[in-house]
Amino acid sequence: xxxxxxxxxxxxxxxxxxxxxxxxxxxxxxxxxxxxxxxxxxxxxxxxxxxxxxxxxxxxxxxxxxxxxxxxxxxxxxxxxxxxxxxxxxxxxxxxxxxxxxxxxxxxxxxxxxxxxxxxxxxxxxxxxxxxxxxxxxxxxxxxxxxxxxxxxxxxxxxxxxxxxxxxxxxxxxxxxxxxxxxxxxxxxxxxxxxxxxxxxxxxxxxxxxxxxxxxxxxxxxxxxxxxxxxxxxxxxxxxxxx
Amino acid sequence: xxxxxxxxxxxxxxxxxxxxxxxxxxxxxxxxxxxxxxxxxxxxxxxxxxxxxxxxxxxxxxxxxxxxxxxxxxxxxxxxxxxxxxxxxxxxxxxxxxxxxxxxxxxxxxxxxxxxxxxxxxxxxxxxxxxxxxxxxxxxxxxxxxxxxxxxxxxxxxxxxxxxxxxxxxxxxxxxxxxxxxxxxxxxxxxxxxxxxxxxxxxxxxxxxxxxxxxxxxxxxxxxxxxxxxxxxxxxxxxxxxx
Numbered sequence: 001x002x003x004x005x006x007x008x009x010x011x012x013x014x015x016x017x018x019x020x021x022x023x024x025x026x027x028x029x030x031x032x033x034x035x036x037x038x039x040x041x042x043x044x045x046x047x048x049x050x051x052x053x054x055x056x057x058x059x060x061x062x063x064x065x066x067x068x069x070x071x072x073x074x075x076x077x078x079x080x081x082x083x084x085x086x087x088x089x090x091x092x093x094x095x096x097x098x099x100x101x102x103x104x105x106x107x108x109x110x111x112x113x114x115x116x117x118x119x120x121x122x123x124x125x126x127x128x129x130x131x132x133x134x135x136x137x138x139x140x141x142x143x144x145x146x147x148x149x150x151x152x153x154x155x156x157x158x159x160x161x162x163x164x165x166x167x168x169x170x171x172x173x174x175x176x177x178x179x180x181x182x183x184x185x186x187x188x189x190x191x192x193x194x195x196x197x198x199x200x201x202x203x204x205x206x207x208x209x210x211x212x213x214x215x216x217x218x219x220x221x222x223x224x225x226x227x228x229x230x231x232x233x234x235x236x237x238x239x240x241x242x243x
Numbered sequence: 244x245x246x247x248x249x250x251x252x253x254x255x256x257x258x259x260x261x262x263x264x265x266x267x268x269x270x271x272x273x274x275x276x277x278x279x280x281x282x283x284x285x286x287x288x289x290x291x292x293x294x295x296x297x298x299x300x301x302x303x304x305x306x307x308x309x310x311x312x313x314x315x316x317x318x319x320x321x322x323x324x325x326x327x328x329x330x331x332x333x334x335x336x337x338x339x340x341x342x343x344x345x346x347x348x349x350x351x352x353x354x355x356x357x358x359x360x361x362x363x364x365x366x367x368x369x370x371x372x373x374x375x376x377x378x379x380x381x382x383x384x385x386x387x388x389x390x391x392x393x394x395x396x397x398x399x400x401x402x403x404x405x406x407x408x409x410x411x412x413x414x415x416x417x418x419x420x421x422x423x424x425x426x427x428x429x430x431x432x433x434x435x436x437x438x439x440x441x442x443x444x445x446x447x448x449x450x451x452x453x454x455x456x457x458x459x460x461x462x463x464x465x466x467x468x469x470x471x472x473x474x475x476x477x478x479x480x481x482x483x484x485x486x
Contacts, residue, residue: 011431015441018428058442061428079425181424182322182472183444185261185304188254198258199301201426201444225426232422232475 014054017047021055025064025075035065035073061201063226079229080134084179084205084221099142102129104162109145109218116208116218120147126154128162131193132221139228141190142221150216169209169217179207181230190222201225257297260290264298268307268318278308278316304444306469322472323377327422327448327464342385345372347405352388352461359451359461363390369397371405374436375464382471384433385464393459412452412460422450424473433465444468 035041042052056073059065066076106124108114114121125145132140144165151168154161184204191198202222209217223230278284285295299316302308309319349367351357357364368388375383387408394411397404427447434441445465452460466473 012441015431018442054442058428061426061442061444063425081423179475180324180472181446181475182306183304183426183446183468185301188258198255199261199297199304201304203424203426203446229423229425232424 013047014051017045017051017055018058020045021059022064029075031075031077033075037072066226079227080139081231082134082139082223082228084230085232098132098134099130100133101162102131104128104165113145113218113220117145117147117215120149120214120216126151126165128165137227138194140221140223141193142219144217144219146217177207177209179205181205186222194224196224203228203230205230256290257294260288260294260298261301263288264302265307272318274318274320276318280315309469322470323382324474325377325382325466325471327473328475341375341377342373343376344405344409345374347371347408356388356461360388360390360458363392363457363459369394369408371408380470381437383464383466384436385462387460387462389460420450420452422448424448429465437467439467446471446473448473
């Protein structure tokens with residue numbers, strides 16, 4: 001990085017610095033490289049530490065930088081394209097499935113999920129917890145709520161029951177699904193599974209699955225916002241966006 | 244809000260405080276209500292100002308709080324469900340269209356967009372800027388890149404040309420589209436249009452439109468992450484998630 005001083009500009013200083021740093025990342029740094037420390041960077045660019053921190057936070061939000069305790073700030077690799085098209089996210093535990101089932105309980109769904117399940121939401125649901133791994137990294141956690149009307153008799157609690165719930169769903173023809181995406185912050189238990197601190201930014205994907213006009217299942221998945229780009233669509237070999 | 248002191252807990256203090264505050268928002272505050280100031284809140288919960296700020300930032304990220312200069316921190320209304328299904332986001336300037344075209348230029352697309360456009364990405368593209376308004380609020384900006392091979396002769400630059408580009412596309416049968424969603428920060432010009440500060444968290448939706456196997460258009464839309472929940476799907480009257 002050069003020694004460019006950030007001049008007075010009409011845009012906020014941290015934003016101008018972010019742009020300068022972003023260009024420096026493109027031209028002078030390699031993925032995985034460790035940036036100079038904050039004091040050094042602030043001196044180079046002639047800004048206060050607080051301004052520097054704001055600019056670094058922006059670049060972290062954009063997935064350009066990673067800050068890790070004990071390591072420092074490194075240049076992040078490009079985000080992974082994670083396929084979240086309904087077909088791709090096979091909830092059936094197929095071989096090659098990126099999801100690993102952690103367990104299954106029979107519990108009352110939270111109010112927001114119960115509302116989506118409608119008449120089926122009044123009683124307890126099979127609640128399956130899963131974790132998705134891509135390229136050896138945990139990228140998402142998911143809670144799947146399935147109405148027991150759909151599954152019939154099931155084995156014991158735990159991972160076996162989770163597999164049985166997924167298998168019961170696998171045979172069903174899901175007519176359609178509706179999905180929403182919003183920004184959230186990782187709850188403590190999800191953060192631990194995703195190797196993040198509580199409150200880290202995540203993309204929350206809520207999906208309703210419909211069979212014969214009724215919502216039979218709802219999933220709430222929490223994707224790491226720093227490393228993931230969610231890909232929707234049916235492009236065969238959609239490498240350009242999914243790459 | 245009560246006077247509960249935050250005790251030592253295994254989770255980070257700011258995270259515990261966030262949970263306590265979140266419950267207080269549910270039970271004791273109404274949408275639009277102004278929270279007590281930071282000093283007062285920090286004293287009530289027996290935490291340092293820095294801890295309080297971290298907790299408030301979490302709740303802002305989750306869309307629970309809004310912080311505005313000169314107003315203070317208010318309880319946010321529920322996020323708007325904004326339909327981003329390919330059918331819903333008619334790029335044809337139909338009546339009732341939530342999008343307003345701001346202008347159109349013929350410019351070389353940025354490298355990332357050129358890569359998506361493939362062979363069509365080597366020359367300049369019609370570049371249409373639009374702003375989307377829902378319930379009287381700007382919720383998104385979009386840049387639409389359309390290859391000139393598709394549009395033929397066009398009128399002068401500006402909004403009229405933008406309308407002509409959209410009309411030229413309207414007649415086309417788009418075979419399919421692929422969309423990705425990722426977290427970003429608002430660039431200065433987008434931030435201004437969205438009534439935010441530069442760097443505010445946004446959801447960046449990139450879409451490729453395909454006609455006869457070739458990508459003919461790419462859009463990059465920037466949605467406010469604080470007020471929007473993006474809804475994908477084909478649920479007719481999908482009020483439950485889209486509400």
